[in-house]
Amino acid sequence: MTFRPRDPARHPPALAPAYKTSVTRSPRLPLLSLDPGPTERTGPVFRPDDLGQMDADLLSNYGEAAPIGERILIHGRVLDGNGRPVPHTLVEVWQANASGRYRHVRDGYVGALDPDFGGCGRCLTGEDGTYAFRTVKPGAYPWRNTRNDWRPAHIHFSVFGTAFLQRLVTQCYFEGDPLIARCPIAQSIGDPVAVDALVANLDMGQTRPFDMIAYRFDIVLRGRRATWFET
Amino acid sequence: MTELPETPSQTAGPFVHIGLTPGAARTGLLDLGTAIAAEGVPGTRIRIAGTILDGTGTPLRDALVEAWHADAQGRYPPDAADGFRGWGRAACDPESGEWVFDTIKPGAVGDQAPHVALWIVARGINQGLHTRLYFEDEDNSSDPVLNLIEQPVRRDSLIARRTDEAYRLTIRLQGDGETVFFDP
Numbered sequence: 001m002t003f004r005p006r007d008p009a010r011h012p013p014a015l016a017p018a019y020k021t022s023v024t025r026s027p028r029l030p031l032l033s034l035d036p037g038p039t040e041r042t043g044p045v046f047r048p049d050d051l052g053q054m055d056a057d058l059l060s061n062y063g064e065a066a067p068i069g070e071r072i073l074i075h076g077r078v079l080d081g082n083g084r085p086v087p088h089t090l091v092e093v094w095q096a097n098a099s100g101r102y103r104h105v106r107d108g109y110v111g112a113l114d115p116d117f118g119g120c121g122r123c124l125t126g127e128d129g130t131y132a133f134r135t136v137k138p139g140a141y142p143w144r145n146t147r148n149d150w151r152p153a154h155i156h157f158s159v160f161g162t163a164f165l166q167r168l169v170t171q172c173y174f175e176g177d178p179l180i181a182r183c184p185i186a187q188s189i190g191d192p193v194a195v196d197a198l199v200a201n202l203d204m205g206q207t208r209p210f211d212m213i214a215y216r217f218d219i220v221l222r223g224r225r226a227t228w229f230e231t
Numbered sequence: 232m233t234e235l236p237e238t239p240s241q242t243a244g245p246f247v248h249i250g251l252t253p254g255a256a257r258t259g260l261l262d263l264g265t266a267i268a269a270e271g272v273p274g275t276r277i278r279i280a281g282t283i284l285d286g287t288g289t290p291l292r293d294a295l296v297e298a299w300h301a302d303a304q305g306r307y308p309p310d311a312a313d314g315f316r317g318w319g320r321a322a323c324d325p326e327s328g329e330w331v332f333d334t335i336k337p338g339a340v341g342d343q344a345p346h347v348a349l350w351i352v353a354r355g356i357n358q359g360l361h362t363r364l365y366f367e368d369e370d371n372s373s374d375p376v377l378n379l380i381e382q383p384v385r386r387d388s389l390i391a392r393r394t395d396e397a398y399r400l401t402i403r404l405q406g407d408g409e410t411v412f413f414d415p
């Protein structure tokens with residue numbers, strides 16, 4: 001059992017000069033290709049009791065009252081590259097509040113902090129690879145790159161899979177946001193089809209009437225390559 | 232068989248602590264990955280520590296590092312010793328940039344010398360970086376992964392030096408002594 005190699009065309013290059021911070025933080029020598037061994041083919045295992053009861057509910061896992069903002073359900077499935085669900089894997093999210101402000105000592109944006117929003121959530125996927133978070137739609141925010149760059153609304157995602165080589169950190173954007181096309185971070189991915197894979201789509205089927213608008217974001221981790229010895 | 236393309240990677244950004252070290256960032260949840268090996272797990276207790284330098288030689292103070300390694304017998308969970316999780320997560324110190332893991336020394340994994348897989352994300356890093364830490368007081372001469380590195384001088388970038396309190400490794404993202412990063 002082995003894994004298909006990562007397709008560099010699907011990912012942003014380490015050096016993406018329009019995203020200025022990547023200039024000093026990108027390796028310049030080629031990555032060394034490695035046949036995955038036991039270290040790369042195994043990965044940490046998480047259990048339900050590693051998590052708290054409210055961890056997946058960003059509407060209530062921080063403050064006393066409901067946070068300000070557009071209430072959303074962000075949900076989807078974690079699949080591997082062979083289309084199979086990845087069950088019991090850890091999905092973690094973090095995000096700005098509805099004003100575009102992070103609860104972080106180093107975020108100095110003028111957007112208001114919300115006393116009822118922490119901006120962190122996590123869950124394990126179900127047997128069928130599904131995950132879901134209740135949260136508010138994050139606001140766009142400015143950042144220091146050129147003098148006038150604004151991040152599209154986004155939720156940061158971290159996913160494990162079953163093998164350490166599947167480890168992925170990414171960001172999910174929202175359908176229809178005009179800032180995606182102007183974002184040096186999103187556009188560091190050269191292939192527009194790949195950028196589109198990071199866009200969560202409005203999902204009226206899962207919308208909770210009089211409660212929350214649903215968005216769907218599926219995540220695909222690296223897949224295994226079938227060998228002659230596998231049936 | 233269906234082949235689905237992988238979801239693209241994006242930088243973890245400057246505020247990764249909110250989500251991945253929420254205890255330290257006080258965003259309401261407890262930290263995961265604080266105990267790689269519970270008390271009582273067989274093995275020599277060690278500390279591994281270091282810094283990550285950018286192309287100007289400045290330590291990254293906003294990076295997040297994850298460690299994954301085998302138990303003292305070279306086994307990974309779920310086949311490892313009871314209480315051994317094998318996985319740890321550490322934020323770099325916001326002042327010094329130092330990362331630290333307290334764990335047990337891993338054993339050899341098959342024909343590979345004892346090692347710790349490290350994975351680094353941060354603002355400005357578009358794809359999480361995979362590297363390894365080896366121990367200077369082990370025999371690394373026949374390790375097949377180190378021997379894949381064409382230039383012997385570059386193998387040193389993965390070998391942690393033993394000091395009184397820790398095995399220490401400086402990770403250099405680019406420039407002189409650039410660390411070897413893997414595409415596993």
Ligand SMILES: [Fe+3]
Pocket residue numbers: 096151154156244
């Ligand atoms: Fe962000």
